[in-house]
Amino acid sequence: xxxxxxxxxxxxxxxxxxxxxxxxxxxxxxxxxxxxxxxxxxxxxxxxxxxxxxxxxxxxxxxxxxxxxxxxxxxxxxxxxxxxxxxxxxxxxxxxxxxxxxxxxxxxxxxxxxxxxxxxxxxxxxxxxxxxxxxxxxxxxxxxxxxxxxxxxxxxxxxxxxxxxxxxxxxxxxxxxxxxxxxxxxxxxxxxxxxxxxxxxxxxxxxxxxxxxxxxxxxxxxxxxxxxxxxxxxxxxxxxxxxxxxxxxxxxxxxxxxxxxxxxxxxxxxxxxxxxxxxxxxxxxxxxxxxxxxxxxxxxxxxxxxxxxxxxxxxxxxxxxxxxxxxxxxxxxxxxxxxxxxxxxxxxxxxxxx
Amino acid sequence: xxxxxxxxxxxxxxxxxxxxxxxxxxxxxxxxxxxxxxxxxxxxxxxxxxxxxxxxxxxxxxxxxxxxxxxxxxxxxxxxxxxxxxxxxxxxxxxxxxxxxxxxxxxxxxxxxxxxxxxxxxxxxxxxxxxxxxxxxxxxxxxxxxxxxxxxxxxxxxxxxxxxxxxxxxxxxxxxxxxxxxxxxxxxxxxxxxxxxxxxxxxxxxxxxxxxxxxxxxxxxxxxxxxxxxxxxxxxxxxxxxxxxxxxxxxxxxxxxxxxxxxxxxxxxxxxxxxxxxxxxxxxxxxxxxxxxxxxxxxxxxxxxxxxxxxxxxxxxxxxxxxxxxxxxxxxxx
Numbered sequence: 117x118x119x120x121x122x123x124x125x126x127x128x129x130x131x132x133x134x135x136x137x138x139x140x141x142x143x144x145x146x147x148x149x150x151x152x153x154x155x156x157x158x159x160x161x162x163x164x165x166x167x168x169x170x171x172x173x174x175x176x177x178x179x180x181x182x183x184x185x186x187x188x189x190x191x192x193x194x195x196x197x198x199x200x201x202x203x204x205x206x207x208x209x210x211x212x213x214x215x216x217x218x219x220x221x222x223x224x225x226x227x228x229x230x231x232x233x234x235x236x237x238x239x240x241x242x243x244x245x246x247x248x249x250x251x252x253x254x255x256x257x258x259x260x261x262x263x264x265x266x267x268x269x270x271x272x273x274x275x276x277x278x279x280x281x282x283x284x285x286x287x288x289x290x291x292x293x294x295x296x297x298x299x300x301x302x303x304x305x306x307x308x309x310x311x312x313x314x315x316x317x318x319x320x321x322x323x324x325x326x327x328x329x330x331x332x333x334x335x336x337x338x339x340x341x342x343x344x345x346x347x348x349x350x351x352x353x354x355x356x357x358x359x360x361x362x363x364x365x366x367x368x369x370x371x372x373x374x375x376x377x378x379x380x381x382x383x384x385x386x387x388x389x390x391x392x393x394x395x396x397x398x399x400x401x402x403x404x405x406x407x408x409x410x411x412x413x414x415x416x417x418x419x420x421x422x423x424x425x426x427x428x429x430x431x432x433x434x435x436x437x438x439x440x441x442x443x444x445x446x447x448x449x450x451x452x453x454x455x456x457x458x459x460x461x462x463x464x465x466x467x468x469x470x
Numbered sequence: 471x472x473x474x475x476x477x478x479x480x481x482x483x484x485x486x487x488x489x490x491x492x493x494x495x496x497x498x499x500x501x502x503x504x505x506x507x508x509x510x511x512x513x514x515x516x517x518x519x520x521x522x523x524x525x526x527x528x529x530x531x532x533x534x535x536x537x538x539x540x541x542x543x544x545x546x547x548x549x550x551x552x553x554x555x556x557x558x559x560x561x562x563x564x565x566x567x568x569x570x571x572x573x574x575x576x577x578x579x580x581x582x583x584x585x586x587x588x589x590x591x592x593x594x595x596x597x598x599x600x601x602x603x604x605x606x607x608x609x610x611x612x613x614x615x616x617x618x619x620x621x622x623x624x625x626x627x628x629x630x631x632x633x634x635x636x637x638x639x640x641x642x643x644x645x646x647x648x649x650x651x652x653x654x655x656x657x658x659x660x661x662x663x664x665x666x667x668x669x670x671x672x673x674x675x676x677x678x679x680x681x682x683x684x685x686x687x688x689x690x691x692x693x694x695x696x697x698x699x700x701x702x703x704x705x706x707x708x709x710x711x712x713x714x715x716x717x718x719x720x721x722x723x724x725x726x727x728x729x730x731x732x733x734x735x736x737x738x739x740x741x742x743x744x745x746x747x748x749x750x751x752x753x754x755x756x757x758x759x760x761x762x763x764x765x766x767x768x769x770x771x772x773x774x775x776x777x778x779x780x781x782x783x784x785x786x787x788x789x790x791x792x793x794x795x796x797x798x799x800x801x802x803x804x
Binding site: 268269272273277280385390391393405408412431435439 | 632775
């Protein structure tokens, strides 16, 4: 067990270091881009006076030492405080600021994205395991080719196009059954709908889009793994002992494929978040991907630093937690892994870069 | 590497040969198809035809496939600004795949021209990625040590994060500075910045590949033999090791061109890619559906989605098969 503790400690330390580095990088990138953040506080001024510039920077806390700003941000973050958005900030009594808090908006968006990703990942697993096992048992056959090609078409179509096609043919505009937009699991005071049924019906098309996009990758992986494992000694032993085909597959062949798939799912959380931009846009969600694009990608030269930092923070946390969970699960299921320092990440297929 | 043997193995692979033929066709049609179609049909892909739309006001729709459209850029309006039919005697011109939206440009010619720009972005991205990945990855793999540790750790970390998001961010901030780079119709404006940024943000995976490849070859006997007769590191890298990276480059490159073309669609949908006036398969889809920031102007006809998507799917599938074929022909044991 000491192996395991040391392994966990190493991984945690690495994750923390990555997190601190990314926040620092965000700060450095922000400082190196010329901007007049005081413009957020005087939105109607065509030209800012010297006083306005300095007063604005002072109120936003940008006149402090840079290390101070970094430390201060981390300190607030430690207390769960994401700060306030600079956009729409108002000066009260000329000496303090009224900023809209970022937290609620950020958490609402994260909830929507995670709903898509987790449900979609589950759907991918449910589809990929049987399809991959089926293809892996008859490599080179017509059925194998059909499965490989059909799943590839999903990845060759852009997720936005896929989503838009699904949304316009099956979505509310046509059938009136499946709605656009997100519907939370528990209905809050401001929500128009809620509950498990509506939540699922609103998310089913995004999940299908997500699954179609990632299916090719996972079917291929399961297929290769099954084809490899079928000739292992322990599979032959199981057969010799009289186990049925289904039992051989379920208990002896698929677990090792499942392990590989699991690793990939954890590693690909980042990729999934990127793809979420398009799935959310196609189905009218206000998730993390779209929020990130609006905050970070707008053509405007002004950058809302606290909001950007908040988005970077939450994405980093999701990615690191995903990797960590998989690392730990992997180490528990396959103790040899805990001694290795790093594993290869293989992206052999189109769309792996998304 | 025995290239004659590789070619023989490729020749035996029917699916890969079909993919090569498809790709050759796509490239040929993209290169000259637009120019030929412009000459035959008598209008270019950038010229707007206001009469290539059906209905007016908010329910405007582009004309469907195989429509004859009044060949005029002039709109006749009555006193209430309602569109009148064109003047008598106006000649018509043929829109093979219909119009592209409210502007009424020829979708068919834009599809042909767009293929060229899409492929340019795809190949350009690969070249820029190689430009970064090859020296860094090779140096890390060959010399090892601190540089290797740093590169390995860095690529591992970076690849866990949503590259697409960083790419979007960088393109939004940097493409205004790069957008002016272009060369006549050969490299339309925006293509260079797309290719450069896509290349820079996709260079981590090939960097890993090259590094891993050279790490295994670093202590091979032929490298040690070369070191023993006094060859310099540079000479060993150039004369002994470079050819061993070619298979990796081919297998990865074919996939990367396809991925880059899809990334170009991604950028266009965010509205940070090429100018909407420049046709690419991505910008055509974005014009039809509207980008994330700008809603669409007209309801897309099914052809506006189907044509660029079909072109993309065929090209990407063929590139995927090509990469697969390369892999099988170059490393027959796997």
